[in-house]
Structures are given as C-alpha cells and as structure tokens.
Amino acid sequence: MDVLSRALESHLTDTFPESFHLLNAKQYEDFKKALEAELVALQKGTSSTYLQFRAELEQKRDEELRIAQHWKNYLAKSAQKEYETEVRAAEDEYESHKTCLKNKVLEHLHEKKRAIQEENELFDIGNESSLLTHDTPAAHYIDRRKLRHRRAPANAQPLTPTLNFFDDYLLFPTDQTAEIPVAVTESIQRALDSGKMSSLDNALFSPLLSTANHYITTPRERDPRASERAERDREKAVERGLTAASEADVQADLQTIETEIQRKRMKV
Known part of the structure; x- marks a missing residue:
C-alpha cells in the first residue's frame, strides 16, 4: 500500500463516521459528491492532501540532495588535498635527489681538483728540491x-x-x-x-x-x-x-716535501 492510499484511507476514516451504514440517502449523496470532488482534485493535482504529502516528499528529497552535495564537495576537497600532498612530496623528493646528485658531482670535481693541485705542488717542489739535482748539475x-x-x-x-x-x-x-x-x-x-x-x-x-x-x-x-x-x-x-745523495739527504728532502705540502694545504 502506497502513501497516497494510506492517506486516502486515513482521510476517509476521518471524513466518514463509523455509523456510515446509518446515514440516510441525503447524507450518502453528500459524501459521494465530496469523494468525487476529491478524486477530481487529485487528478488535477490540486488536492490539499496530495499537495501536503508532495511538499513533504520534496523537502525530504531536497535534504538528501543537499547532504549528497556536501558529501560530494567533501570527497572532492579531500581528493584535491591528497593530490596536492602527493605532488609536494614528489617535488620534495625530486629536489632532494637533485641536490644530492649535485653535491656528489661537486665533491667528485673537488677531489679531482685537489688531486691535480697536489700533483702540481709535488711537481713544483720536486723541481725545487735538491733530491733531483743533488750534486748532479748539468x-x-x-x-x-x-x-x-x-x-x-x-x-x-x-x-x-x-x-x-x-x-x-x-x-x-x-x-x-x-x-x-x-x-x-x-x-x-x-x-x-x-x-x-x-x-x-x-x-x-x-x-x-x-x-x-x-x-x-x-x-x-x-x-x-x-x-x-x-x-x-x-x-x-x-x-x-x-x-x-746519501740516505740522510734523501730523508731530509722527503721531510721538506711533506712540510711544504702541509703548509700549502693549510693555505687552501
């Protein structure tokens, strides 16, 4: 039984008394006319009972639609926030890897530069040292x-x-x-x-x-x-x-070279 049927039953119960069988012919005709008028109003959509229940249904529908819209907005905002969070995490990870790679490359270049400088210093010191030219001038x-x-x-x-x-x-x-x-x-x-x-x-x-x-x-x-x-x-x-060059001369020259290297490293 639908809502309209229940409403009509309730309306008829309120409209027609229990002593319906005791009504006379005139009252019966009046109730019949009222019922026919109610049916016509229902068909035209102007029945007060119909309009009342319809308004209640529309109100309930609007409330459910409003809740659904709020839920939709909440899910959209949550998804957008989660997306932005993941994007920021990916960007941070990219920047971290880029910085780490850059530091590794710079460290490698500094090591090569330091090695070249040390070789150059050893070459210069060797040319100046008497180890290579001791007692053997041209x-x-x-x-x-x-x-x-x-x-x-x-x-x-x-x-x-x-x-x-x-x-x-x-x-x-x-x-x-x-x-x-x-x-x-x-x-x-x-x-x-x-x-x-x-x-x-x-x-x-x-x-x-x-x-x-x-x-x-x-x-x-x-x-x-x-x-x-x-x-x-x-x-x-x-x-x-x-x-x-004696062994003592060689040791003295090596000590001089080490001292010179330490001094130049401290300057750098």
Missing part, C-alpha cells in the same frame, strides 16, 4: 761515451790531486818520481783511500802538485796500467756524482 755531467775525449769542467774544484798525476808518478814510479820519499807516497795513498785529508796531507800535496804540473807536460809514453786505473777511477767518480 755543467758537471760527464758522458761516458766520450769519457776519454772530455776535459774536466773549468769550474771543477777537486778535493784530491788529479788521478793522472798519482797514477803516472806515484803508483807507477818513473825516473822523475823515484826520489820521492816512501813516507810521502804512503801518506798520499792513505789520503786517497780514506777520501779525507789532514792538514799534513794538504801540506804534502802542494809541492807534489807543482811537480806534477811541471813533469806532466814532458813528452813520454804513459804506462798502460795507469791508463786502465785512471779509466776505472773516472767511472767511479761519475757514479759517485750521479748517486751522491
């Missing part, structure tokens, strides 16, 4: 391939008399050196072996050098043993010149 370099044809440098200051003199006149005596005392010869030999000369040795060398400078210009054939010994001594002298 002016004193002797080419072994032309050793017999190369004269001694003009600025060379030997600490001992020339090898030719002692080889020719002392180690292998001749008529000119036969009169030199044996003690003098032994003193000179000790000085040559030790590499150090005392004041007495220096005093002995002066007249001997004068004698050597005098007799060395005298034309004579040189003893082949003296030539071989002189050749060996020249080679040893060259090797000592090339490897003259």
Whole structure:
C-alpha cells in the first residue's frame, strides 16, 4: 500500500463516521459528491492532501540532495588535498635527489681538483728540491761515451790531486818520481783511500802538485796500467756524482716535501 492510499484511507476514516451504514440517502449523496470532488482534485493535482504529502516528499528529497552535495564537495576537497600532498612530496623528493646528485658531482670535481693541485705542488717542489739535482748539475755531467775525449769542467774544484798525476808518478814510479820519499807516497795513498785529508796531507800535496804540473807536460809514453786505473777511477767518480745523495739527504728532502705540502694545504 502506497502513501497516497494510506492517506486516502486515513482521510476517509476521518471524513466518514463509523455509523456510515446509518446515514440516510441525503447524507450518502453528500459524501459521494465530496469523494468525487476529491478524486477530481487529485487528478488535477490540486488536492490539499496530495499537495501536503508532495511538499513533504520534496523537502525530504531536497535534504538528501543537499547532504549528497556536501558529501560530494567533501570527497572532492579531500581528493584535491591528497593530490596536492602527493605532488609536494614528489617535488620534495625530486629536489632532494637533485641536490644530492649535485653535491656528489661537486665533491667528485673537488677531489679531482685537489688531486691535480697536489700533483702540481709535488711537481713544483720536486723541481725545487735538491733530491733531483743533488750534486748532479748539468755543467758537471760527464758522458761516458766520450769519457776519454772530455776535459774536466773549468769550474771543477777537486778535493784530491788529479788521478793522472798519482797514477803516472806515484803508483807507477818513473825516473822523475823515484826520489820521492816512501813516507810521502804512503801518506798520499792513505789520503786517497780514506777520501779525507789532514792538514799534513794538504801540506804534502802542494809541492807534489807543482811537480806534477811541471813533469806532466814532458813528452813520454804513459804506462798502460795507469791508463786502465785512471779509466776505472773516472767511472767511479761519475757514479759517485750521479748517486751522491746519501740516505740522510734523501730523508731530509722527503721531510721538506711533506712540510711544504702541509703548509700549502693549510693555505687552501
């Protein structure tokens, strides 16, 4: 049973008394006319009862539509807010990754720059250090391939008399050196072996050098043993010149290099 039927039943119950069967013909006709008028009003849509129930239904419909619209707006706002939140999170993550990547690239470039600077500093310090040029200047370099044809440098200051003199006149005596005392010869030999000369040795060398400078210009054939010994001594002298840096000198140079590197790093 629909709403209209229930309404009509209630209306008829209120309109027609329970003693309907006791009505006379005139009252019956009046109720019949009222009922027909109500039906006509329903058909035309002008019935008060119909309009009342219709208004209630429309009010209920409008309320449900309003609630639905509010729910729709709420869902739309929630979705928009969630979308904006996700967009911001994605942008923040992108910026974070971009910054991290940039920092890594910059750190890599700084490491390469620092390595290049350190290599450059080591190269500069090495050029200035005596480790690479210790006792081996270009002016004193002797080419072994032309050793017999190369004269001694003009600025060379030997600490001992020339090898030719002692080889020719002392180690292998001749008529000119036969009169030199044996003690003098032994003193000179000790000085040559030790590499150090005392004041007495220096005093002995002066007249001997004068004698050597005098007799060395005298034309004579040189003893082949003296030539071989002189050749060996020249080679040893060259090797000592090339490897003259002692272990203490090397350690001192390395310490200087480390100190210079630390100083330049502190400046950077």
